[in-house]
Amino acid sequence: MSDTDDLPRADQAEGAPHPRETARLFGHGQAEADFLRAFSSERLHHAWLIMGPRGVGKATLAWRIARFLLATPTQEDDGLFGAPPPPTSLDIDPDHPVSHRIQALAEPGMAAITRSYNDKGRLRDQIVVDDIRVLNKFFGLSSAEGGRRLVIVDSADEMNVNAANALLKMLEEPPARTTLLLISHQPSRLLPTIRSRCRTLRLGPLAAEDMQAALEQAGAELPADSTHLAALAAGSVGAAMRLLSLDGLKLYAEVLKIADSLPRLDRQGAMALAERAAARNAGERFELMLGLIDLLLVRLARTGATGQPPLPEAAPNEGAILSRLSPDPHRARAWADLAARVTDRTRHGQAVNLDPAALVLDTVFKMQETAAR
Structure with a gap:
């Protein structure tokens, strides 16, 4: 070859x-x-x-x-x-x-x-x-x-x-x-x-210690505390490398901060997030942003369904935010339904080249509607 x-x-x-x-x-x-x-x-x-x-x-x-x-x-x-x-x-x-x-x-x-x-x-x-x-x-x-x-x-x-x-x-x-x-x-x-x-x-997802060893072998620069990285990567070295190269930990923290403002909504933060999605050459970051929003919705649904937030936390204070927004199975179903609708919406939006900023804002507004209910 x-x-x-x-x-x-x-x-x-x-x-x-x-x-x-x-x-x-x-x-x-x-x-x-x-x-x-x-x-x-x-x-x-x-x-x-x-x-x-x-x-x-x-x-x-x-x-x-x-x-x-x-x-x-x-x-x-x-x-x-x-x-x-x-x-x-x-x-x-x-x-x-x-x-x-x-x-x-x-x-x-x-x-x-x-x-x-x-x-x-x-x-x-x-x-x-x-x-x-x-x-x-x-x-x-x-x-x-x-x-x-x-x-x-x-x-x-x-x-x-x-x-x-x-x-x-x-x-x-x-x-x-x-x-x-x-x-x-x-x-x-x-x-x-x-x-x-x-x-x-x-092959299944890697345990935290195995993933850290694999990342070190790959020459990745790990954060001082890799707990959040392990939670977001879900046992995937490839996902962890992508998060590190695209500053995914910071991006998830920004998405979570917007969620923490619900149901009132931090509009300034939402607009800033949308502008980042629409920036030139932001294709990969936009893809990651959509994935992190989907992950947040899934973790919200899991929190309400099980009565406790997933561990480890994927960002500081995540557990308290998830518990407030999804305190019971009824809210869990609402977030799960939204996750399914958002997934279909984003796939369609990407297929027809919908403006990334509009797609992100539409998703955030739907999160606000769900939180308000």
Whole structure:
């Protein structure tokens, strides 16, 4: 595989190292153990579906598996001194030739499929059939060292119908000594026939200590108290990196401050928030703002439904604000209904390119109406 330009990659979070460059995987020892058990039993399936929330380490696991399989020779027989002990880790020495080749995107036994760029130099929003068809040439080449070939599809959710059908044919008639690793954030978006032909490795959100270790490995500059970051990121390193790069902690605090003014509404604060959404080159910040508003509504609904605010707090004094605005199940239902309506409204607004400032203000006014009821 090759990478001849410096354009952003579809399989790399902004501000974070690429998953192939990530040395350790935190918090998913069980998934690694499950794969190693299948490998050692000599019943290694040809296709694996690695599923879980965004940013929890699915791609890092896939690249670890790829290095391991390409660097671990096939044991044809027990040899003169008997069979070696089964491996207990997916770790491969960084100085191993396979590690160097993968790092340099020069491993002949490896192919990575992601969303590609179109003729106008824009990143496609789907994996198209031509992206999958390049594998036909890859499979036509001779096997790499150890006789294995590896394919990573990141993410399989992003395949259009034609691409999914092309991949399905490969899963139905897999090339010899080939392992396909499909990364999925939303398995329900995949064809049932694709899911049924894969073994599953399920990854969950990271615990706070594992996420902090992963962020430190990624070189992130963590706040003195990372409790709020852990609450907003919900166990996702990718989400945490995005929050840090876009000043998301401060942004959520501003959204929460507006909520604290309800039902009277801090109009000056609401206007300032809307202006930030409409600023030039504020696309990513606008997306994050909508996500944080949605998160606030969900946490309000959870507070009323359970009788207590979620822990840990996502901002100072959040618990008291949530408890005042959503003190009972009746209010919880109102906030949950609003969350559903706001989600539909924002999706429609983005689809028709509605003015970001107007969309944010409309959402804030609906929050005011809900609080006033």
